[in-house]
Amino acid sequence: PAVAVIVVAAGSGTRLGRARPKAFVEIAGRSILERSMDAVSGMSETATVVVVVPDALVADARAALAAAGGAPVIVVPGGDTRQKSVAAGIAVLPEGTGIVLVHDAARAFTPSAVFDRVVSTVRSSGNGAIPGLPVTDTIKSVGDDGVVQATVDRSTLVAVQTPQGFPRAHIVEAYARAAGDFTDDAALVREAGHPVAVVPGDARAFKITTADDLERADDLLRRQGM
Ligand code: CTP
Ligand code: MG
DSSP states (O other), X not given: OEEEEEEEOOOOOTTTTOSSOGGGOEXXXXXXXXXXXXXXXXXXXXXXXXXXXXXXXXXXXXXXXXXXXXXXXXXXXXXXXXXXXXXXXXXXXXXXXXXXXEEETTOTTOOHHXXXXXXXXXXXXXXXXXXXXXXXXOOEEEOTTSOEEEEOOGGGOEXXXXXXXXXXXXXXXXXXXXXSOOSSHHHHHHHTTOOEEEEEOOGGGOOOOSHHHHHHHHHHHHHTTO
16 A cells, blocks of 8 residues: 655744744754655655645745655645644545555654654554654652652553554544544554554654754764764
């Protein structure tokens, strides 16, 4: 089945605190969104790409992505929550799409290999797959009184990233039934009763959230000599 990637870039980037929306902030001369598109175009199979951006930036994003070259991209306006932005992307998936990946534009340095891993696991299992990394910190549960209740068994925990991939039917059904706010797409698909597997993530798939993360991005580029 054909693969589509929905890149959600419609957030405002409140925590980053820049004048423009986060995906349009530049790192060493190229926007976070453009850098995310590099990873998508590096996938081993060609995917349809849907980019979801703030309403006011649809025309700008179309022009910038066309100027950057590469395969044509569908650009649509997002909503006021990530969930609504993903739904806007799902609504324009082309006929014939069998596997859908949802990716945060803010994870601009995610290696293409992570996308490939997710696609191949969805394809072979017929179920969802999401990248995750082992949790390295010691995790405690804490009561309302601020007192530690227990040390959580870390061996059962993973920190999850994007791209998160699903058979189209699973994510379409999950979004159609969605009631309330979910923290990620996998939570919604699980709620709809479909299994989701974890595949190895990558430290470079970290989400650019704060100003510190922009520094981390600069360091990464410098180390890669880019
Ligand atoms: N996102 C989106 N539409 C929204 C909110 C978020 O498409 N209404 C996207 C963001 O553009 C980002 C991804 O979802 O690529 C993860 O969200 P987050 O890191 O929280 O980005 P922002 O919401 O932009 O940042 P903040 O929460 O600091 O405002
Ligand atoms: Mg947000």
